[in-house]
Amino acid sequence: MKQNIKENLECVREKIRDAEKKSGRKEGSVTLCAVSKFHPVESILEALNEGQTLFGENRVQEAFQKFSSLKSFSKTHPVLHIIGSLQLNKVKKACEISSCIQSVDRDELLLEIEKQAAKLEKTIDVFFEVKTGEETKSGYISDAPLFSSLEGLAKGSYPHIKAKGLMTMAPFTENEALIHSSFSRLRLLKEKINKEFPSLGITELSMGMSGDYLIAIEEGSTLVRVGTAIFGERSTS
Ligand SMILES: *Cc1c(COP(=O)(O)O)cnc(C)c1O
Numbered sequence: 220m221k222q223n224i225k226e227n228l229e230c231v232r233e234k235i236r237d238a239e240k241k242s243g244r245k246e247g248s249v250t251l252c253a254v255s256k257f258h259p260v261e262s263i264l265e266a267l268n269e270g271q272t273l274f275g276e277n278r279v280q281e282a283f284q285k286f287s288s289l290k291s292f293s294k295t296h297p298v299l300h301i302i303g304s305l306q307l308n309k310v311k312k313a314c315e316i317s318s319c320i321q322s323v324d325r326d327e328l329l330l331e332i333e334k335q336a337a338k339l340e341k342t343i344d345v346f347f348e349v350k351t352g353e354e355t356k357s358g359y360i361s362d363a364p365l366f367s368s369l370e371g372l373a374k375g376s377y378p379h380i381k382a383k384g385l386m387t388m389a390p391f392t393e394n395e396a397l398i399h400s401s402f403s404r405l406r407l408l409k410e411k412i413n414k415e416f417p418s419l420g421i422t423e424l425s426m427g428m429s430g431d432y433l434i435a436i437e438e439g440s441t442l443v444r445v446g447t448a449i450f451g452e453r454s455t456s
Contacts, residue, residue: 224265227449228253231432235443238436249436252300252425254446257453260285260292266449267293275321275444277303279313286316302386302425302444304348304357311335319344321386321425321444324358326368329377336379344383346425349408351401352390362408366415373416384423384441385409389431398431402438 235249254275255263263274263285274297276282286299300319305328313320314335323329323345336343347365350358359365372382385408389401405426412421427435427443435443447453 224262224449225269227451228266228269228271231445231448234433235436238433242437244436249440250442252302252442252444253449254302254428254444255285255450256281256303256446258446258450260288262450263289263297264292267295267297271449272296273298273300275300275302275446277301277322279305279309279316283312283316307331314339314341314343317343319346319383321346322348322357323368324348326364326371329368329371329380333377333379342379342381344381346384346386346423347382348386349405351387351404352397354390354392355388358387362411366412369412369416369419373418382419382421384421384425385412386425388428389426389435391430395434398434399438402426402431402435402440406439 231251235251236246239246239249250273252273252275253266253271256277272295276299279301282299286297289297299317300321301313301317302321304322304324305313305320307327310331314332320332320343332343348358350360371377372380385405387401387405389398405424409421409424423441424439425442425444426440429445429448432443432445
């Protein structure tokens with residue numbers, strides 16, 4: 220089946236604009252991250268040619284292979300975010316190929332990102348992944364360890380890391396009330412963090428995927444991670 224990435228992108232962008240308007244949000248306040256995991260380089264190129272510059276991948280090795288080969292094809296530079304749970308031994312490569320790791324879910328990951336980013340003499344943006352629903356496996360489960368990570372950042376222990384925001388996945392359910400409550404939990408948590416650690420200036424809420432990004436925008440998402448609605452179904456093999 221041929222996916223029409225150009226049309227899909229236009230459609231998603233229009234829906235984002237409508238949702239911004241409907242929720243009284245400023246136009247352009249929601250950033251679209253195109254999740255290209257399991258999709259080939261050609262698909263990424265097609266999206267790049269349509270002006271999509273931000274991409275998300277959840278496996279470091281796959282992302283490394285695809286995005287290094289892109290360099291020879293494309294004049295526009297894609298920006299890559301790592302959005303999948305990360306093992307310590309993958310952090311070095313993740314820091315080399317991406318500008319942002321959205322899936323920080325434990326303190327030891329921060330330590331390793333700091334170490335590798337320092338070696339590369341670059342600053343890595345991070346999002347803290349929070350478990351807000353029943354089914355999802357990854358993310359900080361309670362406030363205490365998250366706040367301890369944030370305290371370290373606020374104290375300046377990680378000079379090569381910039382905390383940008385929070386990330387979550389809503390439960391996969393038809394029950395929209397559950398999805399709303401998952402996203403609103405993340406929004407409230409961000410407010411709490413900004414009260415406690417105003418110096419961090421956390422601004423971003425990464426929430427919303429193909430099935431629920433319109434709900435996420437209603438709940439204040441600033442960054443939606445959309446894969447299937449742009450690139451089509453993934454064959455996960
Ligand atoms: C795969 C993935 C997405 C995109 O999911 P779709 O339903 O295809 O839009 C978003 N966020 C994360 C963390 C993912 O792993």
